[in-house]
Amino acid sequence: MIPIKYNVRNLRVRWMTTLMTVLGTALVVWASVLAFGLTDGLNHALDVTGDKLDLIVMRKGSQDEGSSGIEQQVARQVVTLPGIARDAHGQPMCSVEFVTILTQPRRANGGTVNLIVRGMEQAGRALRPGFKLVEGRDIKPGVNEAITSKQMAARFENLDLGDKIDINKVDFTVVGYFEAEGSAAESEVWTDLRDLTNARRTPGAVSVVNLRVADEASKQAIIERLQTDQQFGLKAIGEQAYYDEQKTASIAIRIVGYFIAGFLTVGAMFGAANTMYAAVAGRAREIGTLRAIGFRRRSILFSFLLESVLLCLLGGVLGCLATMPLNGLSTGTANWATFSEITFSFRFGPAVLLQGLTLALVMGLIGGLFPALRAIRLNTATALRAQ
Amino acid sequence: MKLFKYIWRNATRNKLRSSLTILSVAFSLALMTVLYGYLAMQNVWSNEAKTHNRIVVLNKQGFSGKVPIAYVDRVRRMPGIKAAVPYSWFGGTYKDEQAPFAQFGTDAKEVFNVWNEYVIAPEQLAAWQANRQGCVVDSRFAEQRGWKIGEKIPLKGTYYQFDLQLEMVGVFKAPQPTGSLWFHWDYLEEGLKSKNALLSAGNAGAVYAKVERADAIAGLCQSIDDKFASSDNPTRTQTEAAFAQMFTDMVGNIQAYIRNIGLAVMFSLTLVAANAMAMSMRERTTEVAVLKAIGFSRGRVLNLVLGESCLIAAIGGLIGLAIGGGFLQVIHKSAPQYFPFSIGDMAGGWMLWIVGVAVGIGLVSGLVPAVRAAQLSVVNGLRRVV
Numbered sequence: 001m002i003p004i005k006y007n008v009r010n011l012r013v014r015w016m017t018t019l020m021t022v023l024g025t026a027l028v029v030w031a032s033v034l035a036f037g038l039t040d041g042l043n044h045a046l047d048v049t050g051d052k053l054d055l056i057v058m059r060k061g062s063q064d065e066g067s068s069g070i071e072q073q074v075a076r077q078v079v080t081l082p083g084i085a086r087d088a089h090g091q092p093m094c095s096v097e098f099v100t101i102l103t104q105p106r107r108a109n110g111g112t113v114n115l116i117v118r119g120m121e122q123a124g125r126a127l128r129p130g131f132k133l134v135e136g137r138d139i140k141p142g143v144n145e146a147i148t149s150k151q152m153a154a155r156f157e158n159l160d161l162g163d164k165i166d167i168n169k170v171d172f173t174v175v176g177y178f179e180a181e182g183s184a185a186e187s188e189v190w191t192d193l194r195d196l197t198n199a200r201r202t203p204g205a206v207s208v209v210n211l212r213v214a215d216e217a218s219k220q221a222i223i224e225r226l227q228t229d230q231q232f233g234l235k236a237i238g239e240q241a242y243y244d245e246q247k248t249a250s251i252a253i254r255i256v257g258y259f260i261a262g263f264l265t266v267g268a269m270f271g272a273a274n275t276m277y278a279a280v281a282g283r284a285r286e287i288g289t290l291r292a293i294g295f296r297r298r299s300i301l302f303s304f305l306l307e308s309v310l311l312c313l314l315g316g317v318l319g320c321l322a323t324m325p326l327n328g329l330s331t332g333t334a335n336w337a338t339f340s341e342i343t344f345s346f347r348f349g350p351a352v353l354l355q356g357l358t359l360a361l362v363m364g365l366i367g368g369l370f371p372a373l374r375a376i377r378l379n380t381a382t383a384l385r386a387q
Numbered sequence: 388m389k390l391f392k393y394i395w396r397n398a399t400r401n402k403l404r405s406s407l408t409i410l411s412v413a414f415s416l417a418l419m420t421v422l423y424g425y426l427a428m429q430n431v432w433s434n435e436a437k438t439h440n441r442i443v444v445l446n447k448q449g450f451s452g453k454v455p456i457a458y459v460d461r462v463r464r465m466p467g468i469k470a471a472v473p474y475s476w477f478g479g480t481y482k483d484e485q486a487p488f489a490q491f492g493t494d495a496k497e498v499f500n501v502w503n504e505y506v507i508a509p510e511q512l513a514a515w516q517a518n519r520q521g522c523v524v525d526s527r528f529a530e531q532r533g534w535k536i537g538e539k540i541p542l543k544g545t546y547y548q549f550d551l552q553l554e555m556v557g558v559f560k561a562p563q564p565t566g567s568l569w570f571h572w573d574y575l576e577e578g579l580k581s582k583n584a585l586l587s588a589g590n591a592g593a594v595y596a597k598v599e600r601a602d603a604i605a606g607l608c609q610s611i612d613d614k615f616a617s618s619d620n621p622t623r624t625q626t627e628a629a630f631a632q633m634f635t636d637m638v639g640n641i642q643a644y645i646r647n648i649g650l651a652v653m654f655s656l657t658l659v660a661a662n663a664m665a666m667s668m669r670e671r672t673t674e675v676a677v678l679k680a681i682g683f684s685r686g687r688v689l690n691l692v693l694g695e696s697c698l699i700a701a702i703g704g705l706i707g708l709a710i711g712g713g714f715l716q717v718i719h720k721s722a723p724q725y726f727p728f729s730i731g732d733m734a735g736g737w738m739l740w741i742v743g744v745a746v747g748i749g750l751v752s753g754l755v756p757a758v759r760a761a762q763l764s765v766v767n768g769l770r771r772v773v
Contacts, residue, residue, distance in 0.1 A: 017666065020661060020662040023655075024655045027651045027654055028651075028652075031647075031651045034648075062545055062546075063487075067478070067545050067546040100451050102449055102451075103449030106636070111635075113637045114450065168619075259418075263414055263417060264414075264418060264652065267410075267412075267415035267655075268411070268659070269411075270411035271655075274662065334634075334637035341637070
């Protein structure tokens with residue numbers, strides 16, 4: 001077993017080559033981790049949105065909230081169903097909501113895109129994870145006010161506190177910002193149910209009913225009842241399943257990310273191989289000496305592989321560290337299930353960083369394998385004679 | 388040019404090292420070719436859209452807003468408009484499929500005047516116009532699905548509370564794959580009225596119109612919007628290209644992301660190539676000293692080294708362009724509705740740019756070793772034992 005110190009010293013002696021290889025690897029790992037962090041952030045936003053006990057009730061055949069429509073009387077019937085969880089005041093945790101899409105300009109000429117506007121009742125707030133107001137105040141029903149998240153305000157024009165959003169020529173004033181643990185709710189603008197349907201000139205319109213059930217058993221009962229009872233004829237799906245289906249956008253980004261990472265890793269592998277070949281070529285006499293004093297081929301192979309892995313891991317760590325300033329940076333893209341904007345933050349969690357380091361490891365192993373094989377094939381006598 | 392042979396010999400001396408550098412450059416630039424090819428495709432797409440003088444009238448509030456069907460006639464009557472049709476996204480699901488494909492309710496009499504570059508057999512068009520439940524499908528899409536004339540296509544409404552029972556009576560040929568199906572807007576409307584779904588009835592969804600002359604477009608967009616500004620449903624009229632841009636915008640700042648990745652790749656490659664070049668030059672210190680001793684000028688030595696690094700990087704760049712181009716072609720063949728242009732349609736300046744980047748990487752990476760070689764003192768170089 002050749003001590004690891006030997007490899008560390010070698011890397012240090014050839015510091016210029018080492019530095020260049022490390023930086024090259026670091027850039028590749030950085031770009032890849034960036035792509036992975038983007039996907040992870042988007043998935044996280046959709047994951048935390050779904051609560052196990054929450055149901056979304058919509059019209060049969062609807063794929064998303066925006067395309068659903070329920071008659072008002074039927075929606076009010078849903079609220080009275082047994083098995084719905086109660087809040088501290090004994091009120092059913094059930095919210096009748098109207099969802100519509102507005103076209104709004106992004107800041108800094110980012111184009112005009114869709115955003116979700118949701119008209120809801122007070123009860124709906126408790127159904128979102130960790131809902132709390134962080135700035136301004138909540139809306140008062142009946143006076144056309146709206147609240148949204150800080151991320152949305154940063155991405156769109158007209159969403160600063162006090163700004164007015166035009167919905168069918170009715171002005172809605174932004175009066176507050178809320179947080180909801182980074183869930184998809186933070187990609188929406190909320191207002192009062194009646195104010196919104198009146199502005200849209202569809203008074204009484206209902207898109208969905210969001211509700212929380214008391215337990216698993218009543219969840220099944222409610223789903224059954226809504227589906228089969230002629231009075232309803234509705235579809236209820238778990239919130240988790242609903243948001244899982246919206247991950248199509250993140251799947252596309254993930255594929256692109258893997259594609260980019262794959263190409264770059266192969267490219268960087270050749271670079272690492274080059275460095276290691278040079279290291280082997282320049283150290284023929286050393287390798288000969290090691291063989292002559294009794295180190296086995298196996299330990300020399302291992303030693304060179306280790307050096308290569310060490311080299312690339314250094315780059316990997318550096319690349320991962322370089323993504324840290326971007327952690328939590330808020331960004332957005334289209335959610336193709338709703339054709340509207342979804343905001344989320346880059347997330348470089350342990351899993352993502354591990355993926356980056358794995359890339360570096362693979363680079364080091366494969367890039368170092370052939371040079372290491374060359375090292376152990378050297379004939380001891382010839383190697384000792386080398387300059 | 389006399390130097391070229393010498394440069395070539397040098398480049399091929401350590402075949403393993405040069406190949407590895409070339410492959411490294413090739414793989415990374417193949418990635419850049421694919422990324423920039425994607426950007427180029429979007430460009431070609433929007434230029435394509437500009438040539439047909441089409442405009443789109445939407446509700447000012449976006450897709451979910453209403454465009455009353457009466458607007459179609461009012462737009463049609465405006466001077467400068469050649470033809471106008473309703474174009475209503477149905478978004479129904481076919482059989483057990485989850486994701487809807489593109490289905491639009493439109494006007495069979497006029498639609499081929501708006502998309503006049505699309506081709507349909509006259510008897511098929513007549514058959515469609517005569518059949519209330521008939522529909523026509525993009526020929527490539529029909530082929531892909533294996534639909535023949537007479538195929539029954541049931542579509543379950545998602546947004547609309549009405550299911551369509553369609554029969555394919557014809558196919559149309561579009562220059563690029565569209566993946567679309569067209570049916571009678573009237574059929575949907577009657578269905579909605581029969582179901583008493585009055586809130587969603589009477590909605591054209593969007594109005595697509597063909598304008599006679601390109602220079603009239605801006606004025607027409609403005610006058611259409613002015614016309615409906617004070618109505619219950621104000622509109623936003625834009626060119627087809629601007630409308631397509633909206634979907635690109637939705638994805639977000641992909642372009643900035645691609646450019647950043649491109650930059651990282653360039654830096655990384657420069658380091659890899661510079662490293663290889665520096666290693667080569669270190670081994671040849673004595674040789675360079677000999678060259679200088681027999682009278683090679685500094686400039687010449689500089690050119691020798693730079694020439695070698697550029698040659699290696701350029702070869703890598705060309706291979707990368709070929710791999711990337713091949714990849715784009717494969718994507719085009721396998722998913723034409725998302726990637727409707729072949730590599731031939733997209734060829735342009737950006738490809739030269741990729742090769743330029745390769746040469747640039749060669750130049751920058753060779754710079755330090757070249758300057759070092761040029762400044763090498765002959766005596767020291769000759770004395771140095773490698």
